[in-house]
Amino acid sequence: MKPVAFDHTVPNTLDAAIDVLTADGEARLLGGGQSLGPMLNLRLARPDRLVDIGRLDELRSATATAKHVEIGAGVTHAEIEDGAVPDPIPGMLSYVASGIAYRAVRNRGTLGGSLCHADPAADWISAMTALDARVVTAATGGGREIDMISFMPGAYRTVLSPGEAVRAIRVPRYSEEAVWGYHKTCRKVGEFATAIAVFVADPAGAYCRVVFGAATGAPLVSPTLARSIAETGCVPDLVTIERELATLDPALPDIKARQLAVALRRAVAGAIE
Numbered sequence: 001m002k003p004v005a006f007d008h009t010v011p012n013t014l015d016a017a018i019d020v021l022t023a024d025g026e027a028r029l030l031g032g033g034q035s036l037g038p039m040l041n042l043r044l045a046r047p048d049r050l051v052d053i054g055r056l057d058e059l060r061s062a063t064a065t066a067k068h069v070e071i072g073a074g075v076t077h078a079e080i081e082d083g084a085v086p087d088p089i090p091g092m093l094s095y096v097a098s099g100i101a102y103r104a105v106r107n108r109g110t111l112g113g114s115l116c117h118a119d120p121a122a123d124w125i126s127a128m129t130a131l132d133a134r135v136v137t138a139a140t141g142g143g144r145e146i147d148m149i150s151f152m153p154g155a156y157r158t159v160l161s162p163g164e165a166v167r168a169i170r171v172p173r174y175s176e177e178a179v180w181g182y183h184k185t186c187r188k189v190g191e192f193a194t195a196i197a198v199f200v201a202d203p204a205g206a207y208c209r210v211v212f213g214a215a216t217g218a219p220l221v222s223p224t225l226a227r228s229i230a231e232t233g234c235v236p237d238l239v240t241i242e243r244e245l246a247t248l249d250p251a252l253p254d255i256k257a258r259q260l261a262v263a264l265r266r267a268v269a270g271a272i273e
């Protein structure tokens with residue numbers, strides 16, 4: 001199948017892109033095209049115009065301060081994999097990036113595009129939620145910051161308003177004592193996940209978070225499991241984790257709960273190692 005006919009606009013700045021989006025309610029932003037491209041071909045998306053922000057330099061840089069790392073929405077998975085951006089927690093971002101699809105997809109696909117596509121099985125949605133990242137947006141009249149827990153209310157949905165674009169993702173910097181574990185269950189290396197579990201803990205900031213991805217919608221965050229692991233230094237057994245998952249999402253199928261529980265035990269084991 002081929003896409004419906006559309007116009008292609010290549011703005012010079014993000015502000016110019018937002019002007020086009022605001023003037024044409026049927027226009028869609030184009031990042032790396034790795035999710036939108038297939039949707040166009042299947043005619044699941046039928047925009048009358050693509051606003052191509054994939055080449056905007058202002059979205060392709062990363063900066064670091066003492067408190068956080070801010071990564072431009074247009075930075076690709078491959079750039080993160082290659083360590084081209086400062087790491088807010090040693091090794092985690094490049095590890096997550098390296099498990100996304102295969103290199104050709106990673107060369108084009110962007111961090112911002114991945115978050116905005118909001119696929120429940122996507123890697124960055126879960127990883128950035130575990131890292132307590134904030135999405136920095138741009139819009140006519142000014143942008144805002146959105147914390148990752150609120151950013152994705154459900155599958156393929158974000159809280160972005162029409163005419164609002166993601167400019168960057170701001171990730172807190174963690175201390176040298178911080179540990180992380182990321183486990184993605186998939187049938188073949190680089191495939192979309194059937195289960196994701198992420199564990200991040202930083203004793204210096206009394207921070208501990210447990211996130212499950214590839215569930216039924218938005219990532220599931222469990223303060224109860226995080227507290228238990230932080231207090232005991234041990235990960236609960238599978239049945240305890242499954243019971244907590246049933247509380248977080250009563251609609252979760254038993255098989256999915258078991259996959260997520262196993263993923264968490266592996267993620268925490270990876271963090272402790």
Ligand SMILES: Cc1cc2nc3c(=O)[nH]c(=O)nc-3n(C[C@H](O)[C@H](O)[C@H](O)COP(=O)(O)OP(=O)(O)OC[C@H]3O[C@@H](n4cnc5c(N)ncnc54)[C@H](O)[C@@H]3O)c2cc1C
Binds near residue numbers: 029034099108117165
């Ligand atoms: C074969 C294959 C395998 C894949 N496997 C994985 C995988 O294992 N894990 C994984 O996480 N992902 C996977 N992906 C998805 C990939 O990571 C995509 O790169 C990503 O989901 C979308 O990024 P993009 O830059 O290509 O966005 P696009 O496809 O260009 O856009 C996606 C959506 O985001 C919007 N958008 C883009 N940029 C912005 C912005 N700055 N502000 C607001 N809205 C914006 C677009 O309008 C569109 O709605 C796979 C893709 C393919 C083709």
